[in-house]
Amino acid sequence: MxxxxxxxxxxxxxxxxxxxxxxxxEKEYIHIDEAEGRYLAEDIIADHNIPPFDRSPLDGFAIRSEDTFSASSTNPVKLKVIETVGAGSVATKKVQPGEVIRVMTGTKLPDDCDAIAQFELTTESEEDGQAFITLKRPFSSGDFVSFEGEETKKGDLLLSAGTKIHAGVVAVLATFGYKDVPVVKKPVxxxxxxxxxxxxxxxxxxxxxxxxxxxxxxxxxxxxxxxxxxxxxxxxxxxxxxxxxxxxxxxxxxxxxxxxxxxxxxxxxxxxxxxxxxxxxxxxxxxxxxxxxxxxxxxxxxxxxxxxxxxxxxxxxxxxxxxxxxxxxLYSNKPHLDWTKGKLGKDFPKPNPFTRFIRGRVSFEDGMITASPVGMDKSQVVTSLAKSDVLIALPGGSRGYEAGDVVDILFLQREGRGQPLEEIKKTRKDSE
Amino acid sequence: MxxxxxxxxxxxxxxxxxxxxxxxxEKEYIHIDEAEGRYLAEDIIADHNIPPFDRSPLDGFAIRSEDTFSASSTNPVKLKVIETVGAGSVATKKVQPGEVIRVMTGTKLPDDCDAIAQFELTTESEEDGQAFITLKRPFSSGDFVSFEGEETKKGDLLLSAGTKIHAGVVAVLATFGYKDVPVVKKPVxxxxxxxxxxxxxxxxxxxxxxxxxxxxxxxxxxxxxxxxxxxxxxxxxxxxxxxxxxxxxxxxxxxxxxxxxxxxxxxxxxxxxxxxxxxxxxxxxxxxxxxxxxxxxxxxxxxxxxxxxxxxxxxxxxxxxxxxxxxxxLYSNKPHLDWTKGKLGKDFPKPNPFTRFIRGRVSFEDGMITASPVGMDKSQVVTSLAKSDVLIALPGGSRGYEAGDVVDILFLQREGRGQPLEEIKKTRKDSE
Structure with a gap:
């Protein structure tokens, strides 16, 4: 031969x-409990506002702000508590001037109320079995209210196809009722x-x-x-x-x-x-x-x-x-290993005419990224792989590298980039 | 109330x-195919050397270096090929002076040979059905040989208990025959x-x-x-x-x-x-x-x-x-979120008396780490979680923060640290 x-x-x-x-x-549907690590096959669009209604973000009292306009420490305002409404329930009574409704975190803001006074700003009292609160400061319309749609509006793009599903993504999918999640079928x-x-x-x-x-x-x-x-x-x-x-x-x-x-x-x-x-x-x-x-x-x-x-x-x-x-x-628009520039943590004296991808470990110290070769670096070596979380890309040449040299670092365990490092470098070089 | x-x-x-x-x-054993993401319950110690024998890391010829001491381009040495041995087989013939064995990548170095001449440095020829090679340079004993134990020695600590298993770890476990891997039973x-x-x-x-x-x-x-x-x-x-x-x-x-x-x-x-x-x-x-x-x-x-x-x-x-x-x-000695200092990518003007953990996204540019808040940052918000890969820790105080300020960044999807950021900061403060 x-x-x-x-x-x-x-x-x-x-x-x-x-x-x-x-x-x-292709697309397939899987239960949300099995969705981690999979990739969305569709854009996820909000089909309702978040919050879906004006609500209280606190435990306190839903008030009519105008009742408090004159309130101060020397001129406290006393208001009558006509109902208690927990999250998930809605007020059954109509609030008249001078009246408030006791509400919990997440309760829908009762009609005719326009602000929330949290417990911490309230003094409670009781007279003949009737509860009252006293406020020593004025509230403006909208104070401490979470408004419908302030986080997300119906029609907003929440997640793009190709997004890798993790716990934060699961939270959004659950919020929008995705018991079964459209994901990309895995290639074999x-x-x-x-x-x-x-x-x-x-x-x-x-x-x-x-x-x-x-x-x-x-x-x-x-x-x-x-x-x-x-x-x-x-x-x-x-x-x-x-x-x-x-x-x-x-x-x-x-x-x-x-x-x-x-x-x-x-x-x-x-x-x-x-x-x-x-x-x-x-x-x-x-x-x-x-x-x-x-x-x-x-x-x-x-x-x-x-x-x-x-x-x-x-x-x-x-x-x-x-x-x-x-x-x-899997629809990812960042298919390539994520990479950055950083410092070489240790000398790597051996020169080589070819681009090398050295198994290494990254560390972050005070905002700077450093990567150091781990163990032996021959192609037949296996043990260094266990300790690596990056590849250090060293361009070929007639000299070795020293600790502190700026090098390219490819992350083995991050989500990725749209263009490979090598393509960027090539483009940079071409345009030089 | x-x-x-x-x-x-x-x-x-x-x-x-x-x-x-x-x-x-507790410890349990699972098949290596299901080990990713699990944590080792034991230290893994090498029970044999790697490589397990002197071997050729190249396709070429196993030679006796002394046969080549006088070789040069003007004085080429011609050697007789007496056998071909693939990886996984062992030489059956004894090599005499002037003889070589054709070997492949991974082949055990035949007895009496002490160097490898790769194909690229060799000229092959045939005379009367007998193969020969010609070498135009001298080789030293050990040239291009992978020696037994040069990567790992029997008794070396390969992997520590508490190591999270990924592909590189799997490679080491397979090398040492761990068909069933000792991992920590998951807590419920x-x-x-x-x-x-x-x-x-x-x-x-x-x-x-x-x-x-x-x-x-x-x-x-x-x-x-x-x-x-x-x-x-x-x-x-x-x-x-x-x-x-x-x-x-x-x-x-x-x-x-x-x-x-x-x-x-x-x-x-x-x-x-x-x-x-x-x-x-x-x-x-x-x-x-x-x-x-x-x-x-x-x-x-x-x-x-x-x-x-x-x-x-x-x-x-x-x-x-x-x-x-x-x-x-799970035996990890790095149980806390990994963290580093980095730059704030966007203004975050709202002050707050308490330590805040702002949902954010990290980027690496030219060796520097930057994190920017994503979306709305109230406690009831869900959508920002889907886009976050870090938490930006902002100490409490009477002022907000500006783009470029140095902040602490906690990574949500990296393996972790031995001490929590907060502990380190406290220690630093205590010693000031």
């Missing part, structure tokens, strides 16, 4: 090629692992063998990204059987991921399988570390991701190229 | 009183809503009534914090029935949350119920907005949270006082 020269493309170009094949998922991501060196988790270690961590890691990444995954198991070390397995798997999924088998080794069958399938290879080398062998092919509009068999490379390849496809399917 | 004066305590003091009643959950949090104004989600709106958003929001917050929730429904508007319901619910849960009913309104039964239960009220007023009525009582070591019926107050009360209890139960 002759060593094959591949042409490496920039990260931004690889992302662009992948994102040409985005699709939008199939996974095949390759590599005869891979042991199942409960097999004992053996010479030359390692445990199959990628398949479990990728399944977890798929679920974290909001998709459903189907793990098909390990491909056997036989070209034809592998070809048939992949051809059949494609029919059952929206996207197929394989781990391993995309490099230039003798048993790296994926390139030949893509060829035999008639799939178009979008790229098979990216100018990045780790994950330079990340390959993506397209067959009848479906993407086949050939991720590296090296854990860190596999992880990074998924986050940069598969995650945005999934998020876009 | 006479208006009751309550004594407000500082946020830091309220957190301290709650955290005196933390407990640690019971929820009762109070308020006769509350409609179920599928009921039509009616005068004076609103939909019950708190119960769904709190359930979602409970799940997000990593606990299991049991929603018992709404308490009826009757003291004795409510008392019995709560007394019975306590027996079934680790913590009981009620929403509403803790203020000074006529139908706010919770204070009386705590009394009748013989529960100790830890506090019933906090110097904060929203959520000043947040009440916590303790009965036989179990906490009863009386959260406000106002959505924003309820939300904030949970995040500041219930979440850390849950995280601590």
């Amino acid at each position: 002759v060593y094959e020269e591949r042409t490496a493309i920039p990260v931004s170009e690889a992302i662009k090629r992948v994102m040409q094949f985005t699709k939008k998922g 991501i199939g996974i095949y692992a390759t590599g005869t060196e891979l042991l199942e988790l409960d097999e004992p270690l053996a010479p030359g063998k390692i445990r199959n961590s990628n398949a479990y890691m990728i399944q977890s990444q798929v679920r974290q990204a909001g998709a459903e995954c189907v793990y098909f198991g390990q491909l056997v070390d036989d070209f034809n059987q592998s070809y048939v397995a992949i051809r059949e798997a494609i029919e059952k999924v929206d996207v197929l991921i394989t781990t391993g088998g995309v490099s230039v080794g003798d048993f790296d069958y994926l390139p030949e399988i893509y060829k035999k399938l008639g799939a178009t290879v979008l790229f098979n080398k990216i100018a990045m570390r780790p994950g330079s062998v990340t390959t993506v092919a397209e067959k009848d509009g479906k993407l086949l991701y050939g991720l590296s068999g090296n854990p860190s490379a596999c992880y990074v390849g998924f986050e940069l190229y598969t995650r945005p496809w999934i998020k876009s399917y | 006479v208006y009751e004066e309550r004594t407000a305590i500082p946020v830091s003091e309220a957190i301290k009183r709650v955290m005196q009643f933390t407990k640690k959950g 949090i019971g929820i009762y809503a109070t308020g006769t104004e509350l409609l179920e989600l599928d009921e039509p709106l009616a005068p004076g009534k609103i939909r019950n958003s708190n119960a769904y929001m709190i359930q979602s917050q409970v799940r997000q914090a990593g606990a299991e929730c049991v929603y018992f429904g709404q308490l009826v508007d009757d003291f004795n029935q409510s008392y019995v319901a709560i007394r019975e619910a306590i027996e079934k849960v680790d913590v009981l949350i009620t929403t509403g009913g803790v203020s000074v309104g006529d139908f706010d039964y919770l204070p009386e119920i705590y009394k009748k239960l013989g529960a100790t009220v830890l506090f019933n007023k906090i110097a904060m907005r929203p959520g000043s009525v947040t009440t916590v009582a303790e009965k036989d070591g179990k906490l009863l949270y009386g959260l406000s019926g106002n959505p924003s107050a309820c939300y904030v009360g949970f995040e500041l006082y219930t979440r850390p209890w849950i995280k601590s139960y």
